[in-house]
Amino acid sequence: MNKKIYWLAAIVFLFMVIIPFLGIVPIKWQILLHKNPDSFIFWQLRVPRTLLGFVSGSILALSGLVCQNLFKNSLATPEILGISSGASAGAVLALKFNLYIPFFGLGGLVLFSYLGALSSVLFVLLISRMVRNASLYTFLMCGVALNFFYSALIVFFQYLFDYANTFSLLRWLMGGISVVGYHEITLLGTLLLLLLSAIFLFKKEFLLLSAGDHFAQSRGLPVQRFRIYAFLGLTFFVGAVVSICGPIGFVALIVPHISRLWGKNHYGQTVLFSLLLGGGFLVLADCLARTLIAPAEMPVGIITSLFGAPFFLALIIAQLKKAE
Amino acid sequence: MINVVHVSHSLGHKTILHNVDFYLHENDFVLIFGPNGAGKSTLLKLLAGILIAEKGDIFIGPKNILRYAKKELATQVAYLPQFDDFTLPLLVRDILLSARYPYQSLFKRYSRQDYEIVEKTVERFALTDYVERNMQTLSGGERKKVLLASAFIQDVPIILLDEPLNFLDPAGARQVIRMLREMHAMGKTIVLVSHALEYFYPQATKMLALKNGEIQYFGGKKFSPELFRDIYQVSVKRIFVENKEIIYIDE
Numbered sequence: 001m002n003k004k005i006y007w008l009a010a011i012v013f014l015f016m017v018i019i020p021f022l023g024i025v026p027i028k029w030q031i032l033l034h035k036n037p038d039s040f041i042f043w044q045l046r047v048p049r050t051l052l053g054f055v056s057g058s059i060l061a062l063s064g065l066v067c068q069n070l071f072k073n074s075l076a077t078p079e080i081l082g083i084s085s086g087a088s089a090g091a092v093l094a095l096k097f098n099l100y101i102p103f104f105g106l107g108g109l110v111l112f113s114y115l116g117a118l119s120s121v122l123f124v125l126l127i128s129r130m131v132r133n134a135s136l137y138t139f140l141m142c143g144v145a146l147n148f149f150y151s152a153l154i155v156f157f158q159y160l161f162d163y164a165n166t167f168s169l170l171r172w173l174m175g176g177i178s179v180v181g182y183h184e185i186t187l188l189g190t191l192l193l194l195l196l197s198a199i200f201l202f203k204k205e206f207l208l209l210s211a212g213d214h215f216a217q218s219r220g221l222p223v224q225r226f227r228i229y230a231f232l233g234l235t236f237f238v239g240a241v242v243s244i245c246g247p248i249g250f251v252a253l254i255v256p257h258i259s260r261l262w263g264k265n266h267y268g269q270t271v272l273f274s275l276l277l278g279g280g281f282l283v284l285a286d287c288l289a290r291t292l293i294a295p296a297e298m299p300v301g302i303i304t305s306l307f308g309a310p311f312f313l314a315l316i317i318a319q320l321k322k323a324e
Numbered sequence: 325m326i327n328v329v330h331v332s333h334s335l336g337h338k339t340i341l342h343n344v345d346f347y348l349h350e351n352d353f354v355l356i357f358g359p360n361g362a363g364k365s366t367l368l369k370l371l372a373g374i375l376i377a378e379k380g381d382i383f384i385g386p387k388n389i390l391r392y393a394k395k396e397l398a399t400q401v402a403y404l405p406q407f408d409d410f411t412l413p414l415l416v417r418d419i420l421l422s423a424r425y426p427y428q429s430l431f432k433r434y435s436r437q438d439y440e441i442v443e444k445t446v447e448r449f450a451l452t453d454y455v456e457r458n459m460q461t462l463s464g465g466e467r468k469k470v471l472l473a474s475a476f477i478q479d480v481p482i483i484l485l486d487e488p489l490n491f492l493d494p495a496g497a498r499q500v501i502r503m504l505r506e507m508h509a510m511g512k513t514i515v516l517v518s519h520a521l522e523y524f525y526p527q528a529t530k531m532l533a534l535k536n537g538e539i540q541y542f543g544g545k546k547f548s549p550e551l552f553r554d555i556y557q558v559s560v561k562r563i564f565v566e567n568k569e570i571i572y573i574d575e
Contacts, residue, residue, distance in 0.1 A: 211410065
C-alpha cells in the first residue's frame with residue numbers, strides 16, 4: 001500500500017479537527033462539553049460544515065473520476081459535460097417557483113436538481129445515439145453548448161427574481177456549504193458510501209470501460225447498457241450535491257487527475273486518493289472562504305475556481321511538455 | 325468453426341461488404357488482405373460481434389453469433405483492434421486481468437486462479453518488466469505483445485487480429501509473429517487482417533482476398549502473382565529456403 005495515503009489521511013483528519021476551532025469566534029476547547037453559544041457554534045455550525053465539506057468534496061471528486069472512466073477522457077467531468085449546470089438550472093427553477101418536493105428524504109431542491117442534471121444526461125445520450133461514431137469531442141462540444149444554455153436560463157430567472165432573492169441565488173450559484181445541523185450530512189454521507197461501494201463493486205467493469213469501447217465489448221461487457229446505467233446513477237449523486245452545495249467547480253476535474261498521479265494508476269489507490277483529496281480540498285477551501293474576508297464570508301466556489309483553474313492549466317501544460 | 329453465410333453490410337449508403345461467404349476450420353490460420361477500404365476491418369468487427377451484419381448470418385461453432393450472450397461470445401472469440409487508444413492511464417496488470425472478465429459473475433472479484441493464469445502468461449511471454457507499467461508508456465510493439473498475451477489469457481479458441489504489425493519495428497514484429505505462431509501451434513484458430521503479406525504468408529494456411537467488399541479469392545494458401553497484382557498492383561515473387569516458402573515484393 002502506498003504510504004502517501006496514510007499521510008494524507010492523517011493530514012486531512014488533523015485539518016478537520018482544527019478547522020472548526022477557527023473563525024471570527026475563536027472556540028476554546030474547554031467549552032466544548034458545556035452548553036453555551038460558543039459550543040452551539042462549534043457543534044451545530046462548524047463541525048457539520050466541515051463534515052459536509054468533506055462529504056461533498058469526496059462525492060464530487062469520485063463522480064469526476066467515474067465520469068472520466070465512462071468517457072475515457074480526463075476532461076470529461078460532470079461540470080464539463082453540462083450535468084452540473086443542468087442541476088443548477090433545475091434547482092434555480094425550483095427556487096423561483098417555490099417548488100419544494102421532498103425526495104428520498106432529501107431537501108426539496110434535490111428532485112429538481114436531479115431532473116435538471118438528467119436533462120443534460122439525456123441530451124448527451126441522445127446525441128450519442130443520433131450521431132454514429134460520436135467522439136469525445138462531440139460530447140465536450142455538447143457539454144459546452146449545454147453550459148451556455150443553462151447559464152443563460154439561470155440568468156433569465158435571475159432577472160425574474162426580486163432583489164433580495166437574486167443575491168441569495170447568486171450566492172448559491174457560486175457554491176457554498178453552510179448548513180445547520182446534521183440532516184444533510186447523514187444523507188450525503190449515505191450517498192458517499194453508496195457511491196464508494198458501487199465504485200468497488202463495479203471495479204472490473206470500470207477498468208474495462210476505460211480501456212475503450214471495442215476492447216470492453218470484445219471482453220464481454222455490454223458497453224452501451226452499462227454506460228447508460230452508470231451515467232444515470234452518477235447523475236443522482238451529482239444532483240444531490242449540487243442541490244445542497246450549489247455547483248462547486250473544479251473539484252471533479254483536478255482531484256481525480258492528481259489522484260491518478262499519486263495512486264500510480266492503481267484503481268483502489270486512485271479511488272482512495274480522490275476520496276481524501278476531494279474532501280480535504282473542499283474543507284480547506286471552505287475554511288478560507290469563511291475566514292479570508294471575515295466577518296463576511298464568500299462562496300466556496302470562488303476559492304475552488306481561483307485555485308483550481310491555474311492549477312489545472314499548469315497540470316495540462318506540464319503533461320503536454322512531458323509528451324513532447 | 326466459423327461460418328460466414330452470405331453476409332452483406334453497409335455504413336450509411338456505402339456498401340462495405342457484399343455477399344461474403346466462407347467457412348473456416350479449427351486451427352486455420354487465415355490471412356485476410358486487400359486494399360484499404362476493402363472491408364477487412366468491418367469483416368473482423370462482424371466476427372467479433374462488435375457490429376451486427378445487416379444481411380446474412382455468422383456462426384461461431386454451432387451457434388449463430390446473435391444468439392450468444394456478450395460474455396459467452398467472449399469465451400469463444402478474442403479481438404485485437406487495429407487502434408488501441410488508451411486515453412486514460414491503465415496498468416498492464418489490469419489489462420491482462422480483464423481478459424478473465426468473461427468468466428466472472430457480477431460483483432465477484434477476480435479469483436486466485438485468475439491471478440495465477442495471468443502470472444503464468446506473463447512468465448511465458450517474458451512480460452515481467454511490464455506488469456506494473458502504464459499502458460500509455462509502452463511502445464507500440466510492447467503494447468501489441470501485452471494485448472496478444474491478454475488474448476491468450478482470455479483462453480479462447482478463436483483470435484481475431486486487425487493489423488497487428490502496425491507501427492511496429494522489425495524486432496517488435498518478429499516477437500508478435502513468434503507469439504502468434506505459438507498460439508497457432510496450440511490449436512487456436514487465427515484470423516488476421518494485414519497488408520504485411522511477406523510476414524504472414526509462411527505461417528498462413530488459408531488466404532482471403534477482399535476488394536471493394538467482395539471476396540476475390542478464398543481458399544488454401546496459394547502463391548498467385550496474378551492475385552497479388554490484382555489486389556495491390558505489385559509483383560510478388562517467391563523463393564524456397566530450407567523447404568520453407570517465402571514471398572517478397574519485387575520492385
